[in-house]
Amino acid sequence: MDSLHSRYHRQIILSEIGTSGQNKLSASKVLVIGAGGLGCPALQYLTAAGIGTIGIIDFDTVEASNLHRQILYGENSIGKNKAIAAKDRLVDLNPDITINVYPEKLTTKNALSLFAAYDIILDGTDNFSTRYLVNDACVITGKPLAYGAIFKFEGQVAVFNYKNGPTYRCLFPEPPKAGSVPSCSEIGVLGVLPGIIGSMQANEVLKIILGIGDVLNGKLLMYDCLSTRFSSFSIQRVDKQVSKILNTAKNFETIDYDLFCGILHIKEKTALEVFQLKDIQYIDVREDHERPKIESLHPLYIPLGSLEKEMHKIDHEKETIVFCQSGVRSKKAVEILQKNGFQKISHVKGGAIALFEYQSSKVV
Amino acid sequence: MELTIKYFGMLAEATTIHEEQIQTEACFVSELIKKLKDQYPKLHQNDFKVAVNQQLVDHNYFINNQTEVALLPPFAGG
Numbered sequence: 001m002d003s004l005h006s007r008y009h010r011q012i013i014l015s016e017i018g019t020s021g022q023n024k025l026s027a028s029k030v031l032v033i034g035a036g037g038l039g040c041p042a043l044q045y046l047t048a049a050g051i052g053t054i055g056i057i058d059f060d061t062v063e064a065s066n067l068h069r070q071i072l073y074g075e076n077s078i079g080k081n082k083a084i085a086a087k088d089r090l091v092d093l094n095p096d097i098t099i100n101v102y103p104e105k106l107t108t109k110n111a112l113s114l115f116a117a118y119d120i121i122l123d124g125t126d127n128f129s130t131r132y133l134v135n136d137a138c139v140i141t142g143k144p145l146a147y148g149a150i151f152k153f154e155g156q157v158a159v160f161n162y163k164n165g166p167t168y169r170c171l172f173p174e175p176p177k178a179g180s181v182p183s184c185s186e187i188g189v190l191g192v193l194p195g196i197i198g199s200m201q202a203n204e205v206l207k208i209i210l211g212i213g214d215v216l217n218g219k220l221l222m223y224d225c226l227s228t229r230f231s232s233f234s235i236q237r238v239d240k241q242v243s244k245i246l247n248t249a250k251n252f253e254t255i256d257y258d259l260f261c262g263i264l265h266i267k268e269k270t271a272l273e274v275f276q277l278k279d280i281q282y283i284d285v286r287e288d289h290e291r292p293k294i295e296s297l298h299p300l301y302i303p304l305g306s307l308e309k310e311m312h313k314i315d316h317e318k319e320t321i322v323f324c325q326s327g328v329r330s331k332k333a334v335e336i337l338q339k340n341g342f343q344k345i346s347h348v349k350g351g352a353i354a355l356f357e358y359q360s361s362k363v364v
Numbered sequence: 365m366e367l368t369i370k371y372f373g374m375l376a377e378a379t380t381i382h383e384e385q386i387q388t389e390a391c392f393v394s395e396l397i398k399k400l401k402d403q404y405p406k407l408h409q410n411d412f413k414v415a416v417n418q419q420l421v422d423h424n425y426f427i428n429n430q431t432e433v434a435l436l437p438p439f440a441g442g
Contacts, residue, residue: 038442126442149439151373156439171420172438176411181374184441194442220420220436222372227382231370233415233434 007096008050016212022050026097028209031055031118033106033134035082037184037194038148038201039124040072045202046122047090050097051209054090055118057102058082069191106130108253111137120205122146124198126183128175129261135160135168139245140252144208148201151181153190155197157221158235159204165217169245170238178262193225259338266334267346269321271358274348281318284352285333286325292356294323304329307336316342323348323355365390367427369400370434378406390428393421400435412437 077085083101144162282299324330330347
């Protein structure tokens with residue numbers, strides 16, 4: 001028996017797999033998005049099972065607080081990029097397969113070409129913005145998606161976009177309100193839970209490749225590790241959701257998934273920067289009585305409470321900077337304006353107080 | 365009819381229970397949800413989907429002679 005056969009012997013002797021199944025595994029290409037709590041266990045089993053080509057994309061670095069659940073890593077991995085650190089360990093686990101690493105963020109710019117090079121995508125991400133991006137890119141490139149997600153002691157597993165089945169958007173068409181679902185780093189997670197869920201995702205990937213068993217297609221599996229209870233729910237494909245995604249294919253690179261999930265990037269300017277800029281439209285969102293006025297900037301005076309009503313006074317085309325007294329209300333104003341389609345917009349860090357101090361220091 | 369309501373994830377935290385039995389007349393999912401939100405105001409903060417007898421349904425689904433309603437929130441963690 002050659003070394004290859006001895007490595008996979010215990011799965012090759014399963015009549016459902018055999019040499020032909022092993023050949024299918026070694027001919028397949030799986031891309032794992034995120035080498036964290038879910039990605040690590042999935043990567044370990046997929047590597048050990050002999051998936052021929054595995055891609056790992058992750059921009060993040062290993063931290064000590066990852067080690068209680070991301071057991072692919074050890075002390076020596078701390079500070080290293082996760083995709084690279086994962087490959088270091090996986091190569092030792094199985095040197096006979098190809099492992100491609102992408103130590104970068106998954107974006108709308110790289111997703112489609114990356115997904116096109118693989119057969120199956122495994123979602124091990126930790127935020128809604130990337131999850132919707134991954135789902136939509138799978139729909140556009142026609143790749144099945146092995147989905148998993150966790151919350152404290154509970155997990156979800158499903159296979160989306162497989163054999164005309166439902167997609168993630170057929171289950172959750174819209175992301176939840178920003179900030180309403182806490183992440184593992186905010187709320188904590190029992191280390192073994194992503195181990196179980198990530199392993200289940202890997203199991204779905206193997207079943208798809210081998211063509212055995214029942215794939216979790218059209219079903220959402222919920223697992224509660226405290227009550228040790230599994231429940232599964234049927235999901236229907238919603239064609240309207242799928243065609244909506246396909247319609248975005250042409251402009252995919254320009255979609256802002258953070259914005260879609262309510263995560264706004266608010267640009268900030270310092271007082272120093274403000275006084276170096278020219279041809280800017282300023283908006284003072286404070287109440288009329290608030291002092292000091294920054295008259296040298298000739299701002300439009302629109303209190304925050306009247307902003308939506310008086311938005312028409314603001315020139316869409318012009319670079320716009322908002323300020324308030326200390327920089328809190330102006331952030332809210334930028335959010336409101338961004339939601340209403342204003343793009344060239346930022347706010348002043350420290351507000352009128354910072355502007356006034358800077359101005360006074362120049363006069364002296 | 366008697367219905368078993370199951371709460372998952374943060375919905376179990378909002379209601380402080382994982383499961384309960386309620387007595388209700390046959391009704392639309394939207395009516396049931398309104399009733400539950402009135403009873404547990406914290407549910408207003410959460411987005412979730414509804415499954416009746418393990419089938420995902422819309423808010424205009426009519427619940428009659430069914431036994432189980434599950435409220436399913438999205439999870440993001442990984």
